[in-house]
Every structure is written in C-alpha cells, then in structure tokens.
Amino acid sequence: MEQRLSLISLGVTDLARARDFYAALGWTGQEVQETVFLQAGGIGVVLWSRDKLAADCGLPDAGPGGFGGIALAHNVRSRPEVEEVLAAAAAAGARVTRPAAETFYGGYAGVFCDPDGHAWEVAHNPGFPLAADGSITIPDLGQA
Amino acid sequence: MEQRLSLISLGVTDLARARDFYAALGWTGQEVQETVFLQAGGIGVVLWSRDKLAADCGLPDAGPGGFGGIALAHNVRSRPEVEEVLAAAAAAGARVTRPAAETFYGGYAGVFCDPDGHAWEVAHNPGFPLAADGSITIPDLGQA
Numbered sequence: 001m002e003q004r005l006s007l008i009s010l011g012v013t014d015l016a017r018a019r020d021f022y023a024a025l026g027w028t029g030q031e032v033q034e035t036v037f038l039q040a041g042g043i044g045v046v047l048w049s050r051d052k053l054a055a056d057c058g059l060p061d062a063g064p065g066g067f068g069g070i071a072l073a074h075n076v077r078s079r080p081e082v083e084e085v086l087a088a089a090a091a092a093g094a095r096v097t098r099p100a101a102e103t104f105y106g107g108y109a110g111v112f113c114d115p116d117g118h119a120w121e122v123a124h125n126p127g128f129p130l131a132a133d134g135s136i137t138i139p140d141l142g143q144a
Numbered sequence: 145m146e147q148r149l150s151l152i153s154l155g156v157t158d159l160a161r162a163r164d165f166y167a168a169l170g171w172t173g174q175e176v177q178e179t180v181f182l183q184a185g186g187i188g189v190v191l192w193s194r195d196k197l198a199a200d201c202g203l204p205d206a207g208p209g210g211f212g213g214i215a216l217a218h219n220v221r222s223r224p225e226v227e228e229v230l231a232a233a234a235a236a237g238a239r240v241t242r243p244a245a246e247t248f249y250g251g252y253a254g255v256f257c258d259p260d261g262h263a264w265e266v267a268h269n270p271g272f273p274l275a276a277d278g279s280i281t282i283p284d285l286g287q288a
Binding site for chain 1 (some may be wrong): 145146147148149150151152153154155169170171172174176181182183184185186187188189193194198200201202203204205206208210211212213214215216218219220221229231233235241242255257261262263265266268272274275276278279280281282284285286
C-alpha cells in the first residue's frame with residue numbers, strides 16, 4: 001500500500017447545511033448526486049450522507065453525537081490567521097470546542113466542530129513548514 | 145479559510161499496534177513523544193492516543209466501536225491493486241468490511257478497517273485521475 005491518502009469523506013446528516021457551512025468558509029466544490037466534492041490540494045474532501053457512507057463502508061452507525069476518533073487540521077501561516085479562521089467558522093455556524101491558545105509544541109491553535117461534529121484544529125505550527133501551495137512537510141523530528 | 149487540509153489525526157487505543165499495522169503495509173514514519181507522524185503526499189497522517197486526541201479537541205469520547213463518521217480512501221491505479229492492498233491489509237490485521245467489487249460509478253473497490261476501526265476504502269476509479277506523485281484531481285463532474 002503506497003503511503004498516500006486520496007479522499008476524506010465526511011458523513012453529514014444534512015447535505016445542504018454541510019455544503020453551506022463550507023461555502024461560508026469560502027470553499028467551492030461540485031455537487032453531484034447528493035454528494036459534494038471539494039478539491040483540497042492533492043486530495044479530495046467529500047460530503048456525503050452519513051447513513052450511506054456507513055453502509056458503503058459495511059459498518060453499522062450509532063449516529064452522530066460523539067467523537068468520531070479522527071481530527072482534521074488546517075494549518076495556517078500566522079497566529080492572527082488562527083483567530084480569523086476560528087471566527088469565520090463560528091460565524092458560519094461551527095462550535096468552537098477549544099479556543100485559540102498557545103500549544104505545548106510552541107504553536108498557537110484552536111478547534112472547531114463543523115455542523116456534523118467533525119473536529120478541525122486550526123493551527124499555526126512554526127515547526128511544520130507550509131509551502132506556497134499549502135502542502136505541509138513533516139520535518140525531521142529528531143527521533144532516535 | 146483556504147481550501148486546504150494539513151493533517152489527519154487517527155485516534156488509537158494502542159500506539160504500538162497502530163504503528164505496526166501501518167508499518168506492515170509499508171508505511172514509514174517518525175515516532176516522537178507517543179505520536180507517530182507519517183508523510184502522505186502534501187499532508188500528514190498522525191497516530192495518537194484516542195483519549196488525548198478527544199481531550200485535545202475539547203470533546204467527550206464515548207470510546208471506539210462504532211462508525212466515526214469519516215472514511216478515508218486510498219485510490220490505486222488498477223483493479224488487481226485493489227485486491228492486493230485489501231489482502232495486505234487483512235494480512236496486517238485489518239478487518240475487511242466490504243470485499244472488493246464493482247462500484248456504481250464504474251470503478252472497483254473494497255473497504256477495510258484498521259485496528260482502531262478507521263475505515264479505508266481502497267478504490268480503482270478510472271474517473272478520478274491519479275498523478276504520478278499519487279495526488280488526485282477531482283475531474284469536472286458535469287454539474288449544472
């Protein structure tokens with residue numbers, strides 16, 4: 001299995017609400033057959049019915065409400081940008097579950113949950129370089 | 145908020161088990177402070193304690209077991225590669241929750257869950273071009 005990830009599908013209970021939320025954050029996509037496809041760098045983010053996504057994965061679904069076990073991160077280039085993105089998310093209807101604050105790794109970050117409860121950390125991490133195209137490179141972390 | 149995703153953190157209950165699972169699939173990473181960082185194209189995949197990840201997101205966690213509401217996809221270049229990756233995942237300890245089969249969109253795909261229940265679809269989708277570097281481009285889907 002090559003070391004690569006192609007798509008991230010976010011299960012949603014109300015496609016229009018989810019689409020409008022990401023649109024309010026300035027994301028544009030294509031809506032086709034009750035699915036929204038958003039290009040995000042070299043991967044795709046997909047908004048699709050949570051019920052159908054669970055069934056498509058061959059998994060039972062107890063429904064939304066709790067922590068799903070995955071967190072997404074959107075890294076930015078400055079501390080003020082962390083505040084700006086969290087404010088934009090809140091204005092778009094997100095719940096800020098962790099306000100922006102200093103992090104143990106010398107960065108600055110906060111977390112919002114989208115209307116379906118998917119957690120997004122918004123982070124300025126000076127140790128993780130962000131290229132002009134937005135791609136991130138994990139640095140040499142100095143492991144033994 | 146720029147249309148970009150930087151990191152995907154997978155909550156795990158046994159870091160060594162999760163690390164060994166991805167290592168068995170041929171993925172290499174850096175383990176630092178009870179965290180494993182894996183470069184995947186222009187993003188990073190992070191393995192970290194599910195408890196800590198939930199707390200870090202400011203979210204209560206009912207624990208693993210159900211569908212988390214997110215599915216990841218690993219797209220490949222051929223149908224035989226779908227079978228190969230699913231077999232490799234099963235050999236590494238994954239549960240195949242949907243065997244490889246034709247899909248409604250003219251592709252061929254199956255789904256496995258990693259030891260923490262995170263769903264990965266392995267797909268050959270001729271309509272979603274995969275570049276030499278593994279990045280994916282969502283094509284013009286002909287929306288109105």
